[in-house]
Amino acid sequence: MVKERVFLRVAVAALFGGLGVWAMVARRDRPDEEVAAVIARPPAPPIGEPIAADDATAATERRALEQAMLGGLPLVRVVERGDTGVLGLVLAGRDALGAWERLSEGVAESGRWPVVLGDGWAVRAHDEATRSTGDAPDAIVRRARTFDLDAWIATRLATSRPREGDWPEEIPEPVPVRSRVVRDALDLPVPEVAVALVPTRDPAEVPAWLAFGNWAGCPEPTVHVAMLTRWRERYGAEVVALGADVIELRVARPPADREAAMALAREQIAYAPDLLADGTRSIAQIAASRIGAPTWTLQWARTSRR
Numbered sequence: 520m521v522k523e524r525v526f527l528r529v530a531v532a533a534l535f536g537g538l539g540v541w542a543m544v545a546r547r548d549r550p551d552e553e554v555a556a557v558i559a560r561p562p563a564p565p566i567g568e569p570i571a572a573d574d575a576t577a578a579t580e581r582r583a584l585e586q587a588m589l590g591g592l593p594l595v596r597v598v599e600r601g602d603t604g605v606l607g608l609v610l611a612g613r614d615a616l617g618a619w620e621r622l623s624e625g626v627a628e629s630g631r632w633p634v635v636l637g638d639g640w641a642v643r644a645h646d647e648a649t650r651s652t653g654d655a656p657d658a659i660v661r662r663a664r665t666f667d668l669d670a671w672i673a674t675r676l677a678t679s680r681p682r683e684g685d686w687p688e689e690i691p692e693p694v695p696v697r698s699r700v701v702r703d704a705l706d707l708p709v710p711e712v713a714v715a716l717v718p719t720r721d722p723a724e725v726p727a728w729l730a731f732g733n734w735a736g737c738p739e740p741t742v743h744v745a746m747l748t749r750w751r752e753r754y755g756a757e758v759v760a761l762g763a764d765v766i767e768l769r770v771a772r773p774p775a776d777r778e779a780a781m782a783l784a785r786e787q788i789a790y791a792p793d794l795l796a797d798g799t800r801s802i803a804q805i806a807a808s809r810i811g812a813p814t815w816t817l818q819w820a821r822t823s824r825r
Contacts, residue, residue, distance in 0.1 A: 563639030566609045566713045567595030580606045580716050583629035587621035597636065597715045598646045600728055601655060607636075607716050612701040612709035619714060619759060631716035634725050635760035635767075637700045638709045644763040645729050652730040654740070656719075659727035663744035671742060675789035684801020686777060693812045698767055700760035722758040723747035731761060736792060737819035746790050754783075756815065765818040773812050780806035791817035 570577050570593070577594050584590045589608070596604040610618055615635045622633035636642050701712055717728045726732060726743035733739045738746075743766075750756035755771025774780040784806035788794055794805055794817070809815070 563711070564643055566639050566642050566711060567597045567607070570594040570596060570606060576604075577606055579629060580631060583622060583625055583631050583716055584608070586625040586628065587618070589618060589621060595713075597642060597713050598649045598729065600649045600730075603718065605649075605715050605717060605728060607633075608714045609711055610714055612638075612712045615701045615712045615714055616698070616759070622714070622716065623757075626720050629716070630718065630720055632719050632722050632725060632758070634715050634717055634722075634758055635698075635700050635762075636713040636715050636729075637760070637762040638712055641700070641763040642713050645731070645761075648730040649728075652740075654730070656724065656727040659730075659740045660724055660744055662741045663727070663748065666741055666745040668742075668745045668749060672786055672789040675792075676785060679788065679792055679795070681785075681788050681795060682801045684803035686803045687807050690807050690810050693808075696814050696816055698760060699765050699816065699818070700762040700767060721748075721751075723751050725758045725761060726766075729761060731766075732819075734819070734821055737764070738790065742790075746786070749786075759814075764821050765816060768815045768817075770813050770815060774806075774809055775811065777806070777810075780809050783809055787815070787817065791819060793818050793820060 572593075580594055581590070584592060584594070592608050592610075594606050595609055597607040598605045608618065619633045619635055622629075622631075626632055636645055697706055701709055703709055717725050719725070719728065723744055726740045726747065730740055731737075732743055747756065747758065747766075747768075750768070750770075754773060756768045757771075758766060759769050760767040774783050781802060784802045787809075788802060788805065794800065
């Protein structure tokens with residue numbers, strides 16, 4: 520367990536954080552219009568509402584920060600969920616994953632799962648979703664427990680009809696995956712992001728608390744909870760970040776053979792069709808990229824972006 524934990528820490532830091540040299544090359548290769556869009560983007564709105572230092576309702580979150588050696592940082596109310604405020608921190612993007620790692624070690628005691636939510640625009644999207652839903656988190660979780668996930672996957676695959684493709688002769692080594700939540704399109708750290716402390720010990724329940732999903736191509740929260748529960752049980756997958764339109768997972772037991780990887784790829788294509796890109800990718804290509812991969816990124820492009 521200790522060895523596995525150390526490996527995962529290194530994976531989160533290296534794969535999500537990226538390398539400086541690689542980042543410079545990536546920026547140089549960006550299309551001019553993408554660079555211009557990032558430069559022209561208006562400043563993100565402020566994140567959350569400050570919590571008074573003597574607010575007794577935030578005692579659990581304060582203890583979680585102290586245990587993670589983050590006790591000197593102020594708490595904010597990140598989003599509202601019914602009568603419950605989800606509290607958290609505002610940090611520089613470059614520091615968010617390190618804070619997540621510390622906070623994740625104390626979940627058993629705190630009962631608060633940390634999740635990186637992104638910048639002010641992403642937090643605004645989450646806040647709009649949590650304020651507009653009529654479903655309580657526990658109701659979503661109950662539905663997810665009885666949801667027929669296999670039937671849902673079969674229906675989605677029958678509609679999209681992804682190409683099987685040829686299995687590669689050599690399995691590629693897992694490549695660095697930059698976080699789309701703490702880094703921008705030019706691979707620069709986002710100035711400020713939120714790290715929420717969600718009132719659950721189960722990372723699969725995070726989408727229920729944030730009412731994540733239910734736009735074009737993106738499943739409803741019930742499906743997210745059901746799928747993430749399956750992947751947690753089978754692969755040890757845990758939510759690290761949940762942006763406006765992306766989920767980033769760290770994975771303790773990724774598939775190690777072709778059969779398991781192909782089964783996972785079918786699930787992920789049904790779940791997040793954007794993996795197919797412009798239709799040139801195949802199930803086999805996606806499956807091969809999942810063998811040994813300690814992080815997964817799933818995205819659903821919104822119809823309009825800021």
